[in-house]
Amino acid sequence: MPILTVGDRYQDVWIAGILATLMGAANALFLSWIASLFDGRTVVEFLEALGSSLLAKITGLIFVIFTMHVASITLRDFGELMVTSFYGETPLIVFLVVFALLTAWSAYAGLEVIVRAAQFLIPLTVLGILISSTLTFRVDGLENFFPLLEKGISPVVRGGITQWAFYGDVAIWFMLLPHLNRSVRHYLFMPLSVLLAGGLLVTVLLFIVISLGARLAAIQTYPFLLAVETVSVADFIERVEGGFLIVWVAANFIKIVVFFYTAVFTMGKILKLNDYRPLVLPLTVIMVSLSILLFENYDQLRNFFRPEVYAAYVSIIQVFIPLMLIVVWLARKKRGRAQ
Amino acid sequence: MTIIVGDIMLNQWKKLLKKVFHKPSNTQGTGADRGQDIPVSADLAQNVACLRSVFDRCSDIIVREFDVGPGISLRAAIIYVDGLVNKKMLSDDLVKTLMYEAGKLKEKASGKNAADFFSEKLIAFTEVKHQRSMNDLVDSVLTGETILLVDGINSGFALSAQDWVQRGLQEPDTETVVKGPREGFNENLQTNIMLIRRRIKSSGLKFETVKIGEYTKTAVSICYLEGVVNPKTVGEVKKRLEGIKVDGILESGYIEELIEDAPLSLFPTVQSSERPDKVAGGLLEGQVAIMVDTTPFMLLVPVTFPQLLQASEDYYLRWPFASFIRGIRFVTLNIALLLPPLYIAVTTYHQEMLPTPLLISIAAAREGVPFPAFVEALIMETTFEVLREAGVRLPRNIGQAVSIVGALVIGQSAVTAGLVSPAMVIVVALTAIASFTLPSYSGAFALRVLRFPLMALAAGLGLFGIMVGLLAVLIHLSSLRSFGMSYLQPLTPTVWRDFKDMFLRLPWWMMDTRPKLMGKMNTVREEPGQKPKAPKRVRRTMK
Structure with missing residues (x-):
């Protein structure tokens, strides 16, 4: 998400990235501990087993709304990037619909297929990001890092919280646990994946600061895109934004598809359907409509990602629901012991 | 609510589709009529008449009646397809023996053991089968075997004297190599089986032959290396082959389309090859080969997408x-x-x-x-x-x-x-x-x-x-899946140890394991530590 997060005008954004990653990993550790209580069930089934089916339904519904919402926002964000940076004359809806159809088909094929495809795509995506960021390297750009902590620690913390919010995505594992291989008993992969993603984020942030400098980066809508546009190696490798586009499509595809699948799957669980597939098409329509209706323009979308808004919003799924789960679990445990 | 309605609508659609594409179940087979099976009688004339009526207007079927002699009056007949048998062998070893030598034997054929007497003393052929039903006799004739019927014996002898014109072992056109064996399969199943057997001299190499095609009765051989192959794959192949009910198989492509996992996909989930070394290599990795008579193209299953990018020459070059x-x-x-x-x-x-x-x-x-x-x-x-x-x-x-x-x-x-x-x-x-x-x-x-x-x-x-x-x-x-294997394996699901034969082809002394899943019964391919080392040169010391 480097595109969205180099919000504030300071060169220490990478410190914020490290901070966010550590916070996210701690958060994910906490989530993985809770996930281990589920014993391979979804959060909905877990709550039902604890005897509170109303709570289960509400939690499930929150999950559906959250994942649908994030999927729609990501879709819109992706579409906006396409329209503003690559395809000036193509209407936004074309990208939304084409991508949503692809998403729907993948969701229809099931999680196994999605994960297989992701397993294939993620190494390519990571490689693409690493190569394209390495290409932006300039020796004289190293000066851009100084002075360190010019404005004190508070903007760093603020930026850290913004970025931390994006790591809350691991919480969707609460719904996907039954798909996990039975042999995986400890859920340490959750903090681990946060650390890996964080490493990538910090790398990208470092290279953005090197190639553009903090001031230029901060006024850009898509700083990383500008960074790769400035690439010129040996007068031959120039403007590698085509490669960036490919990576960006792949990365967004994975994210949207996983969130959308989680939404569809959770909806199926709430309604106690044997097969979630009839839900795919209606929810696709909802996703596309939402992605258009939620924001009037791109500034509104960016506004949504301010720390006061987005971090608070994500806290629902990342902090409050897990806390609620613990409270319910402890209460049931105590009652069980009393009897 | 809307979801339930949607579900109902979906079901109705499915019903409608079923109605449109519904086909009456056909239990009568594909129409090749096989009359009621009658046993071979002891009366030669009756048998011959029966066969003649079956092969009515088949000018390529030869029925030759003669007397077994000398000195005994016993009628016999041979029936064969002209062009599918070695005539010289028949006349020299069968007809001549029966006409001129049979009577000279001291023992005489009598009663119940006449059939054994004939096959043990008189018929100088390596392969002799006793056929007791008329339908089996007819099938034998059509596959090129020669039938010997003798008066008084209520079974027919099916003798293997097949010999027909076939193409030589040429270099295959579709998969040429610079370095490597030049022979390719031809259109004869026996020859093709021989080509595999010559490469894998193990009793674990099994060929199970079935006949497919109501009219063509094409011989299809399922070939695998026992102890290496996953038995589930063999079972699955057999099951799918048994399900084939068609009038004819003219090429392995028919079978490919009838057993593949993804019939609507552009990508092949069955591999085909006309190179014996490639098929043998596949068998050694745990694939199952489906060998079809009358075509040089053999099928290999399961196959993964990366395998489609491997040529047999990859293994012969350094x-x-x-x-x-x-x-x-x-x-x-x-x-x-x-x-x-x-x-x-x-x-x-x-x-x-x-x-x-x-x-x-x-x-x-x-x-x-x-x-x-x-x-x-x-x-x-x-x-x-x-x-x-x-x-x-x-x-x-x-x-x-x-x-x-x-x-x-x-x-x-x-x-x-x-x-x-x-x-x-x-x-x-x-x-x-x-x-x-x-x-x-x-x-x-x-x-x-x-x-x-x-x-x-x-x-x-x-x-x-x-x-x-x-x-x-x-x-x-x-x-996609091919006979239980993920199509993108070993890329995803990732099997690291199979990467040694993926983007790179590592040296043979490092390829110590068979591909996972396919050869999971016996994963060790070779002894470890075979990296060749030049012997240390001994310095000659001057004295």
Whole structure:
């Protein structure tokens, strides 16, 4: 998400990235501990087993709304990037619909297929990001890092919280646990994946600061895109934004598809359907409509990602629901012991 | 609520579809009539009459009656198909023996043990079967065996004296190699089995033959290496073959289409090869071969997508060169699929991606071209596909004419006339050459066809369109399975130890395990630590 997060005008954004990653990993550790209580069930089934089916339904519904919402926002964000940076004359809806159809088909094929495809795509995506960021390297750009902590620690913390919010995505594992291989008993992969993603984020942030400098980066809508546009190696490798586009499509595809699948799957669980597939098409329509209706323009979308808004919003799924789960679990445990 | 309604509607749709595509269940088979089975009687005349009526108006069926002699009066008859048997062997070893030598034996055939007496003392053939039913006799005759009927014996002898004209063992046209064995399969199942057996001299190598096809009764042999193959795969192959009920099998392609996992997919989930060394290699890795009579193309299952990019020569060249060629092949795979779409996308949408001098020269070349890049590419690609098809269908000696027309008329003059740009000709030519480097014919076919929708997507949406197309292909490939194996294995699910035969072909002394899943019964392929070392040179010390 480097595109969205180099919000504030300071060169220490990478410190914020490290901070966010550590916070996210701690958060994910906490989530993985809770996930281990589920014993391979979804959060909905877990709550039902604890005897509170109303709570289960509400939690499930929150999950559906959250994942649908994030999927729609990501879709819109992706579409906006396409329209503003690559395809000036193509209407936004074309990208939304084409991508949503692809998403729907993948969701229809099931999680196994999605994960297989992701397993294939993620190494390519990571490689693409690493190569394209390495290409932006300039020796004289190293000066851009100084002075360190010019404005004190508070903007760093603020930026850290913004970025931390994006790591809350691991919480969707609460719904996907039954798909996990039975042999995986400890859920340490959750903090681990946060650390890996964080490493990538910090790398990208470092290279953005090197190639553009903090001031230029901060006024850009898509700083990383500008960074790769400035690439010129040996007068031959120039403007590698085509490669960036490919990576960006792949990365967004994975994210949207996983969130959308989680939404569809959770909806199926709430309604106690044997097969979630009839839900795919209606929810696709909802996703596309939402992605258009939620924001009037791109500034509104960016506004949504301010720390006061987005971090608070994500806290629902990342902090409050897990806390609620613990409270319910402890209460049931105590009652069980009393009897 | 809406969801429930949607579900009901879906069900109704399914019902409607079922109604439209409903076919009455056909329990009567495909129509090849097999009369009621009657046992072979002891009366020769009756048997011969029966066979004559079955083979009524079949001028290739020869029925020859004669007396067994000398000195005893016993009628006998042989029945065979003209052209499928070795006549010299029949007349020398069978008819002559029975007519001139049989009577000289001291013991005489009598009563119940007459049949054994004949097969043990008189019929000098290595393969003799006793057939007691008339239908089996008829089948034997049709497969080329010779039937001997003797008066008073209520069974027929099926003698194996098959011999027919067959093509020699030539080098296969579809999979040529520079280094490696030159012989390929031919159209005779026995010969093909022999070619495999000569390579794998183990009693674990099994051939199980079944007959498929109501009229053609084509022999289909399931071949596997016991102890290496996954027995589940063999069971699955047998089950699917048993399910085939058709009138005829003329080529292994029939079987391929009737047993493949993804009948609607562009990608082949069954591998076919006419190289015995390739099939033997597959058997050693735990694949099952399905060998079909009357065709040189053998089927191998299960197959994964990376395997379609492996040629048998990869294993005969030294490993650095083999790995290099693998690398080239991955590049050409991408060129064959993506170069025309990329050209369209870049010239239509993403001109900024090209370095300026290159962009200027392409733009200058395209200046006089009246069509958009997509139409231009479509014209050239279609022309190439037409030329290619014409090249296959043409009589050999007209082939030259087509290549002249193709190269001169379409390439040169289309550019001179300003219909297409020279850059487009280069793109199409590169694509064509690249698509010929892929070892699997049907795999290359999938790419050939996929190129067109990708070109359309590139024309409509540029690089984004290509990416969407590729993602769709990826999703499709991830969902494919071939006889229980994921199609993209070992890429995903990732099996690291199988990577040694993937992008690179590591040296043989490192390929110590068989591919997972396929050869999971016996994963160790070779003893470890076989890296060759030159013996230490002993320094001669001067004294």
